[in-house]
Amino acid sequence: MHTTIMPALSSSSSSSSSSSSSSSSSICIFLLVFLLVVRASHCAAKATSSTRPPRQLSVDYYARKCPQLEQLVGSVTSQQFREAPVSGPATIRLFFHDCFVEGCDASILISTNPGSKELAEKDAEDNKDLRVEGFQTISKAKDLVERKCPGIVSCADILAIAARDYVHLAGGPYYQVKKGRWDGKISMASRVPYNIPRANFTIDQLLKLFNSKGLTLEDLVVLSGAHTFGFAHCKQFVSRLYNYRGTKQPDPGMDPRLQKALTMSCPQFGGNSDIIAPFDVTTPFLFDHAYYGNLEAKLGLLASDQALFSDPRTKPLVLQLGQDKKRFFQAFSIAMEKMGSIGVKRGRRHGETRRVCSMHT
Numbered sequence: 198m199h200t201t202i203m204p205a206l207s208s209s210s211s212s213s214s215s216s217s218s219s220s221s222s223s224i225c226i227f228l229l230v231f232l233l234v235v236r237a238s239h240c241a242a243k244a245t246s247s248t249r250p251p252r253q254l255s256v257d258y259y260a261r262k263c264p265q266l267e268q269l270v271g272s273v274t275s276q277q278f279r280e281a282p283v284s285g286p287a288t289i290r291l292f293f294h295d296c297f298v299e300g301c302d303a304s305i306l307i308s309t310n311p312g313s314k315e316l317a318e319k320d321a322e323d324n325k326d327l328r329v330e331g332f333q334t335i336s337k338a339k340d341l342v343e344r345k346c347p348g349i350v351s352c353a354d355i356l357a358i359a360a361r362d363y364v365h366l367a368g369g370p371y372y373q374v375k376k377g378r379w380d381g382k383i384s385m386a387s388r389v390p391y392n393i394p395r396a397n398f399t400i401d402q403l404l405k406l407f408n409s410k411g412l413t414l415e416d417l418v419v420l421s422g423a424h425t426f427g428f429a430h431c432k433q434f435v436s437r438l439y440n441y442r443g444t445k446q447p448d449p450g451m452d453p454r455l456q457k458a459l460t461m462s463c464p465q466f467g468g469n470s471d472i473i474a475p476f477d478v479t480t481p482f483l484f485d486h487a488y489y490g491n492l493e494a495k496l497g498l499l500a501s502d503q504a505l506f507s508d509p510r511t512k513p514l515v516l517q518l519g520q521d522k523k524r525f526f527q528a529f530s531i532a533m534e535k536m537g538s539i540g541v542k543r544g545r546r547h548g549e550t551r552r553v554c555s556m557h558t
């Protein structure tokens with residue numbers, strides 16, 4: 198990965214916004230916009246919705262057959278995190294895209310069969326920007342687990358454990374991961390659209406989608422907190438910079454200093470499609486609650502992020518979480534468990550335990 202980091206803007210003036218803590222007023226906002234040029238990873242993911250009640254998962258599912266599972270996965274995630282910290286956000290997003298399409302069954306990891314007419318989930322347009330580091334993490338962890346506990350542990354459970362590990366490694370909460378997911382047998386690109394939210398979704402659209410997965414308004418606000426780290430490509434927010442909703446003006450919901458900084462690297466037309474900007478301009482590599490303070494200060498990157506602050510249904514929770522890191526961490530742990538239970542499969546009819554995560558057994 199070719200990476201160029203440049204601080205693009207800093208400011209000490211106050212930002213417009215309401216009352217609370219981290220935002221604006223007297224405090225000097227360290228508006229650090231890193232702009233990175235990366236090679237876009239050509240990886241991708243999957244499709245479906247499921248509102249069926251989750252099958253029974255348990256923390257000690259592998260206690261007898263692979264008691265050292267979490268240490269094995271942990272040895273891979275900690276090394277990956279040291280060598281390539283982007284593996285953290287990459288894997289958490291991978292888990293999210295897995296769970297929202299066909300349920301949490303590692304169907305996102307399947308490669309398109311060369312002879313097949315139907316593309317696999319990972320090759321769907323909405324999954325094109327999933328970073329390779331997430332896939333690499335799971336593949337390495339699976340190799341190690343297969344050497345110690347052959348044929349026992351599903352790729353879906355390894356993905357859930359790795360996502361938790363990275364949340365924690367980046368400074369976020371540690372929570373127990375319930376296990377017992379089987380790997381899915383279906384991975385179809387055609388099931389991805391309408392199951393993965395887009396950056397320009399309204400709160401109504403986001404709620405509809407999250408509700409269809411059994412997730413609530415609170416889950417939406419809390420899980421969006423994962424955008425406290427990681428990056429997005431210019432195309433995901435460029436319309437906010439130049440032509441917000443056809444007005445030919447920037448989005449008034451974005452701090453003008455952030456808007457200016459982003460325009461320097463994201464031109465309206467013909468820019469480098471590999472350029473990315475951090476979600477969290479204050480602490481881009483930390484899993485903390487700064488995301489919510491940023492929304493209050495109009496520093497949200499995507500329209501869907503900033504919408505959480507402008508909508509009266511979600512704003513109160515944004516304000517609360519921005520002031521209470523402990524509450525965010527607790528809520529995030531619970532919401533990840535909930536998300537990790539979407540459409541879980543059990544049994545040979547619907548599931549398998551893959552030896553190699555990218556290929557059906």
Ligand code: HEM
Nearest residue numbers: 286287290293326394395396420423427428429430433501
């Ligand atoms: C609420 C609706 C959501 C929308 C509209 C959304 C959209 C996006 C978009 C457009 C990107 C940037 C992709 C790119 O340009 O490479 C992104 C990145 C990311 N998303 Fe979301 N997302 C949502 C919810 C979530 C959830 C629920 C999670 C996890 C719990 C999540 C975790 C991430 C992470 C960690 C990244 C950074 C990935 C990286 O740096 O490699 N997102 N998301």
